[in-house]
Amino acid sequence: MPGEEDGGVHIWEENQVGIYQTATLSATDPNSLVGWLNDNGYAFPSNGQEILDYYVQKNWFFVAMKIQPEETTNSSENYSGAIQPLGIMFFSDEMVYPLKISFLSVPSGGTEVLVYAFSDERVTFPGAIEEYNAIITPNQLKGYSILPGLIDETFILTKLRKTFTSEEMGDDLVLFPVPKYITLGSIIDLNSPVEQFILVIGIFIFLLKIKMRNI
Template identity: 30%
Template sequence: MKRRIAVLLFALLTTQVGALVNPAYACGCGAMVPDGQSRIGVDRETSVVRWDGRTEQIVMRFTVGGDAHRAAWIMPVPGRATVELGDAGMFGELAWLTRPERRTRSYFWPRGGDWPFSSGARDGLASALPGSADAGVGVVGREQLGDFDVARLTATDPDALKNWLESNGFKLPDRLAAEVKPYVDQKWEYVAVRLAPRQQGKVLRGDLDPLKIRFESPRLVYPMRLSRMARTPQSLGLYVLADHRMEPGSAIGGSAPKVTFAGTVTPKDGPLAELAGDKQVFLTAIDQEFPEPGRIDADHELRAAPADAPYRRAVYRDKLLTVGDGIPVWLLTVSAALVALAASAFAVLRRRRRLNPA
């Protein structure tokens, strides 16, 4: 047993060290890169997507770890985009709206944590970048948004785009030019962001401030293809606000997407109500894991599900079936059975004595 525990601890330590040596250079929607020899890893990306059939809005927030003081990422978009700071309070409201339903289910026979196996009780809860444009790159606009420098770019040459970004002080993955070529061919544009905290010496860690990106699109698309450059597993959470329940067209190389909530909501006041247009919308919450980011082969395209079937996760608390003042039903049942058995045995014995008197 001690040897198994030692092996397990060694494996966990190796995994953690590997995560530091091989940071995630890509996030769920684009390529994130640190400055110099710093390390940054995207532990989780959570985005709220609002689509009304014509316009798409994405409010995204990254949860990162590492020791980088500056970093940058690039996100392809199918049309001309506007960028502004998002409201982090929106994510707390969504977490509340999509919270799982808590249920209690009873079981008959005692388990390991129940008497007589244990005296204790067990709860079974289931658990942008500044600079002038190079040839082949156009700077549509640039904004300073809090700790973010945001550049909105066009590009007709993937190598020119990579060179422009590198000339502004960031070392990007060598594969970037090849990975953005499909977007260049489709004449997509790009949102390039440099995270440079104004607080001297501040490390980029934890939940970053969200950004809100808006663009015109006749289809609901969530850019993901650049995530194939990531070196560690990726985790994506999507909250989709639309007229109907939405679902990804495919897994795009990740595990099967899991719907964790589906239903109509009517946000009242606040940033979520503003994003929803102050009306009732259908909210679909989707989680997906990408154990091997290199398998990602496309962007997410979401479509209306066959039906607007509501769904809410259920978290169960297993409880021993009892009556009265907590008396286990199994104990009463077994006791009654033993009494009945004893009475039957006594009756049989008494009858035999009558038939065979001494």
């Protein structure tokens, strides 16, 4: 097994990425992981141990990051200003966004999640607003430096957005295919007298049109 053990935490690799010092970790005990993070300068909130345990039990890996002051233009421990984005890739049996751990860094009012999903079909998640979907070819991605190396065949791109309250962030966000057929029960509440009436009127108009065609 590559890497090394340190107090119950397996350190797979450590890297310098731009202004960041990163460490890829795994652990079998959240207490050990929290201790390692704090001992090595990766500040971790005291209320986050339960959330770490959620991912430890699922055998997830962790990427810890901290800004190296000497790599910034102002060389200050209290860094302020724009930071460079990072991309993290990992294998998974399902399309998942680690929403639960994001709870540790969101304001009390919640946070907005914007997802661009490349897949074989349109995807969604509960409560998502679909803003865009289209078939995308590799040639259309040449202007985006990071994507051509990741997307080498034709996919469907789905753009989804939702604002989550902190109470809605108790689990990760799993994307699933958009149903190809929508059942009647999913768009009409058959227990509602009003919608029952609307349904009856709709059926009556439909039958009336058929009858008029046959006259």
